[in-house]
Amino acid sequence: MKSIYLVLDMQNDLVHPDGASGKGPLGEQVRSREIISRTAAAIAKARAQGIAVAYVRVAFSDDHREANPDSQVFGPIAKNGILKKDAWGGAVHDELAPHGKDWDIVKHRVSPFYATGLELLLRREGIEKIYCSGVSTQAVVQATVRDAHDRDFDVVVLEDCCASPSAQEHENSMGSIARFCTSVNSSEAFI
Template structure:
């Protein structure tokens, strides 16, 4: 079964200790769960198995014109000026750096399928299985799993490469999507 690994929203503003969210509860969970190191190892394993890697980034123009100012999620992002597409905060964490052949999927909403070219690329490449992980579990991971499932992809979540602002939120999120995907540890993925 042809597969891809989607690395979801692992951007400096969200996961780096100096990032806007990296300084708060989400960043604490990313560090305590060793998400960066685990994700870097998972990327290396995927590449070693010949599985392509795609980076999904939630990012906006400098003026945040794509962000809904009335959204509970995107309004504060625009107000605080974070996750700019071409700025440090919107870039993928350096330890997870993309290679030239990797995909860069920029999205302006929670789901990586909404108004992006992700599905077109997946279909063109004959992808049937999506491995995914990232932050946060209750947002992009859940949205990816549900949308991919409904598009008839087999979905595998690397549970120990995901985090939410609290351990409880992460656990609740994984429990709610378990029927739509196969949760595994990163060491058991890409077999």
């Protein structure tokens, strides 16, 4: 079964200690759960197994024209001027740097399937199994799992490579998607 590893929203503004959200509760969870180093190891393991890697980024034009200013999620992003597509904050964390063959999927909403070319690329490449992880569990991870499941992909979440602003939110999120995916520790993935 042909697979891919989707690295979800692992961007500087969200996970780097100097990033807007990286300075807050989400960043604290990323650091305490060692998400960056675990994700880097998972990426290396996937590549070693010949599994494609795709980076999904929530990112916007400099003027945030794609962000809904009335959204509880995207309004503050536009107001605070973060997650700009071509700026440091919108880039993938350096320790997880994409390689030349990796996919770069830019999205403007929570789900990586909404108004992007992701599904087209997955179908074209004959992908049947999606491994995924990232931040935050209650947003992009849940959306990815549910949307991939409904598109008949086999979905595996690397639980120890995901984080939310609190441990409780992460646990609740993993519980709510348990019936739509398989959850594994990254050490058990890509075997």
